[in-house]
Amino acid sequence: MGGQILIIDDEEGIRFSLRGILEDDGHDVVEAESGEQGLELLGTDIPDMVFLDIWLPGMDGLEVLENITKDHEGLPVIMISGHGTIETAVKALKIGAFDFIEKPLSLEKVVVATRNAIEFSRLRQENLALKTRISTEQPIKLTGESGPIALLNDVISRVAPTDSWVLITGENGTGKEIVARSIHNQSGRSDKPLVAVNCAAIPEELIESELFGHEKGAFTGADRAQEGKFELANGGTLFLDEIGDMSLKTQAKILRILQEQSFEHVGGRKTIRVDVRVIAATNKDLLGEIEAGNFREDLYYRLKVFPLEVPPLRERAGDVTLLINDFVEMLVRQHGFKPISFDSGALETLKNYQWPGNVRELKNFVERMFIMYAGETVSADRLPPEFLSGVSAVPAAAASEEVRQEAGESEMYEAIIADGPDDLKQARAEFEAKFLEAKLREFEGNISQLAKAVGLERSSLYRKLKAYKIQTD
Known part of the structure; x- marks a missing residue:
């Protein structure tokens, strides 16, 4: 063109x-x-x-x-x-x-x-247009006032001004890309490009050309030379999304480039040097992938200079109302929809829902409600069936059983207090050790499953098990 x-x-x-x-x-x-x-x-x-x-x-x-x-x-x-x-x-x-x-x-x-x-x-114009759109449509910080989000935003503000590389982990839809964008926008590189690469979306045979660029005639269809993402991000930030889906072959080449900050075009001989800050993200347990032989351990530790974990929405239910208000405002501004609102019963139901798709699922849900009820108030009985079934009432028999369990637990705690250590820290450590031992038996020694169940990274879990002298064979 x-x-x-x-x-x-x-x-x-x-x-x-x-x-x-x-x-x-x-x-x-x-x-x-x-x-x-x-x-x-x-x-x-x-x-x-x-x-x-x-x-x-x-x-x-x-x-x-x-x-x-x-x-x-x-x-x-x-x-x-x-x-x-x-x-x-x-x-x-x-x-x-x-x-x-x-x-x-x-x-x-x-x-x-x-x-x-x-x-x-054209790339510069696209970048400026994207920056303009992001500044008007996307939050610079994660929306929320809950403890996990307040802590995450505080950590972001501390790491952003540095040039440290960041590895962002978290479930799908939690906002890992927003975290990456927030780090870039608060950094000294904010006036330079933020170039995003979805490692899972690029075919294996094209990813080298996409990342490193190519010379004319390097392969069939290469009718002209083209810069790669590393060059386009020079001076700025390269965001490698879904890094856990990259093949071992490409991982090896990425590792060399990350270490040396230099590379050659596909089909070229000239060495190109760049200054790029790398932010990587994944929804996978990379230590589990290393154990399974699917991810390079040296690349993992090269990327993990500063780890950040984005909490799932179910762990920050107090932010649901704020997020809904943000999405309502955004959809009204973008599409001219008549505003909708949610009554207290609907909001309570939505807070109690588990949100397997996290913030992305919530955003899609709000858009669906706009299509159905623009200009109206949404009550609990108007919510889709999956939301109602996710918050079922507790039967009376079960409720009475819970009361009996609570009474039993109260007696158990009283016994622990009477017979156990006086020091709170020591008591907590003893309980944690017994808890991890029981869970390890429950998962038959599977460290990956145990780490996921208790909400710890494998490395942190290993350290705890070692400190409590718990055998993991």
């Missing part, structure tokens, strides 16, 4: 030659024969890129370039000159030129430089 290009050159022959090359490659061309005329055209319509001659009558090319970089930041400008020197080229690049081409113009150089400049321009 072609772009719109402005040529600023006082030589009619050069403008004619450039126009022919560029129009043959599918671009639209506008011409200016002086710097003043070129700046005037830029005041009415912004092209995708500019070809600018250095030697111009009146205002010279470098002065024009300074005006363009000041008034149209990020607009790629390729300088052209028949009397170029290294000193002039360096000066132009320091001012902000995208590239420098000497006359006589080479058709191949012009075509490649133009495509690269237009690709850069």
Whole structure:
């Protein structure tokens, strides 16, 4: 797909030659024969890129370039000159030129430089549009006032200003991407790109090209060179989502790049160096994946400089009302829906629901309620069946049994107090050790299942078992 290009050159022959090359490659061309005329055209319509001659009558090319970089930041400008020197080229690049081409113009150089400049321009525009959309639609911090979210937001604010790499874990739909975005937005790299890669969505045969870029002709269909995600994220943040789904082969290559911050394009020989902060996320138990031979242990510890776990919605039920209000406001703003509200009975039911799909499920649920009841109040009896069945009433017989159990537990605690240690810390440790021993027997020694059941990472669980001298064979 072609772009719109402005040529600023006082030589009619050069403008004619450039126009022919560029129009043959599918671009639209506008011409200016002086710097003043070129700046005037830029005041009415912004092209995708500019070809600018250095030697111009009146205002010279470098002065024009300074005006363009000041008034149209990020607009790629390729300088052209028949009397170029290294000193002039360096000066132009320091001012902000995208590239420098000497006359006589080479058709191949012009075509490649133009495509690269237009690709850069479009990626920058997409990035700006995405940042604008994110700033208006997405929260910078996780919504919520519950203890787990307050703690998580506090930890994010501490790690964000550093350059430390972060490994985010948590169930699907908990908001791992929002955490990554929050870290980036609060970091010193916030004015640079945040490039996200879904490692599970890219086919194995394409992931190297996607991450590292490729040269023209590197494989069938590679009709032009292309930058990879690492290059696009240079100076900013690379978010590797679903890192646990990456193949072992790609993991090995990623590890080398993460260690060295350098790589080559697929089919290329030139070493490319980058400065990238890496944030990775997964819903998998990576220690379990390591044990099963599906994930590299060295990559795990390379990524896990600073671990963050996002709590599931069922552990922060107090945030459900706040999240619903946020989603209602967002849907009204985005789609012009008439607002809906939920009565106290509906809200209580929703707080007690387990939310297996977490915040993503809640968002989809609110949108469904908008479609059904825009402008109305939603009561508990209007909720879908799965929400009502998830909060069933306790039968009277079961309730009386619970009372008996509570009485028995009370007697048990009194016995422990009478016979056990006086120190609260020691009492807690003894109980925890017995609890873990019982659970370990229940799961027949399966550490992964035990860790998931008690809500600990495998490494933390191993340390506890070792401290309590509990055998894990």
